[in-house]
Each structure stands twice: as structure tokens, then as C-alpha cells.
Amino acid sequence: MLVNSLGETIKDRRKELGITQPHLAELAKISTNTLYKLERGQSNPSLNVLYKLAEVLGLELKLEVKKTSIE
Amino acid sequence: MLVNSLGETIKDRRKELGITQPHLAELAKISTNTLYKLERGQSNPSLNVLYKLAEVLGLELKLEVKKTSIE
DNA sequence: CCATTAATCACATTATAATGTGATTATTGC
DNA sequence: GCAATAATCACATTATAATGTGATTAATGG
Numbered sequence: 001m002l003v004n005s006l007g008e009t010i011k012d013r014r015k016e017l018g019i020t021q022p023h024l025a026e027l028a029k030i031s032t033n034t035l036y037k038l039e040r041g042q043s044n045p046s047l048n049v050l051y052k053l054a055e056v057l058g059l060e061l062k063l064e065v066k067k068t069s070i071e
Numbered sequence: 072m073l074v075n076s077l078g079e080t081i082k083d084r085r086k087e088l089g090i091t092q093p094h095l096a097e098l099a100k101i102s103t104n105t106l107y108k109l110e111r112g113q114s115n116p117s118l119n120v121l122y123k124l125a126e127v128l129g130l131e132l133k134l135e136v137k138k139t140s141i142e
Numbered sequence: 143c144c145a146t147t148a149a150t151c152a153c154a155t156t157a158t159a160a161t162g163t164g165a166t167t168a169t170t171g172c
Numbered sequence: 173g174c175a176a177t178a179a180t181c182a183c184a185t186t187a188t189a190a191t192g193t194g195a196t197t198a199a200t201g202g
Binding site: 047 | 118137
């Protein structure tokens, strides 16, 4: 996950699904401000917000061992 | 990502690496309280905290399209 | 055992994420 | 063009994550 790949991922996915920020914000039950800042990488979102967006967007959040790490 | 799989993942990984909560907290530059609650699923951590832990633990956070979602 | 450290927990404080509001600037469809 | 909606932005407020402190309870090694 690079610098703001997360916000980009959400924005790209939203565009793919053809929905607006206000609509997605409503569906995920977060404010447009929160979504706007998140997409632009201007925030440090909570896990809760990420989950709510992931849910609506059909995305999943994973935390796994780096394939590149030495085991 | 199930209910508290995230906290579990972090705890399990920490154990694998054989380090304590206080030590990991120090390495990741977060408080032991924050780590403790996160591992137990008693918090709604910020992305920042997750990144710092992932960095130290050799984990990566991914947000991707669900394989099960209809495309 | 028992001393030492780790983990758990409560509670107060501080920092900041999330929201609300209103304005401005794109963007889009007619 | 221009009306309507979307996206961007500033700023104040509210909710809450993160921290600090100190205590209690496990766990661990000597």
C-alpha cells in the first residue's frame, strides 16, 4: 500500500461503480467531507470508516505477511 | 477481514516474532494502551497506527476488490 | 517460591478524526 | 450558454482515538 493508494483505490472503485461522492457517503453512512479527504489522502481515517466504504464498494481490507519479507 | 481478525493478525504476528507488547509499541512508536486495545479488538484504530505496526511486523495492508463480488 | 516483566484494565487528559456549515470552483446535461 | 449537481475547500464544533498514569493480575525465569 503506497502513499495514497488507498484513497486512490476507493476513488477508482467509486468511479467504476459510477457513483458520486455524496451518494457513496450516504450509502456508507459517512460525511462527504470524510470521503473527500480520504480520497485525496488528506486524512488519517479510522478502520471503521474504511470498513464501511469497503462494504459498500465490494472491497476487502487485508492485513497479511509481506511476500517479500524474510521468513 | 472478520470481526477482529485484524487484531488477531497483529497479535499472532507479534508472537511469531517473539516480541512483547511493550517492545512492539516502542518499535512502532505507539502507546502500549493503543496496542493492547487494538489486539483485543477494543478500539477503532487509525490507518496511521495500522501502518506503523505493519511496517514493524513485516505486514502489508491491502484494499482490493473482493474476489467473490460480481464484476 | 519469589522477583521481574508482561498483559490487562480503569480513568483522566490531549490530540485529532469525523462532522456540520457554507462558500467556491469544476463538471455535466439540457 | 446556463442551470443543476459534484467536487473542492475553509473553518468551527463534536466525537473519539491515542496517550499518560497508576493499579491489578498473569506469566516467566532464576
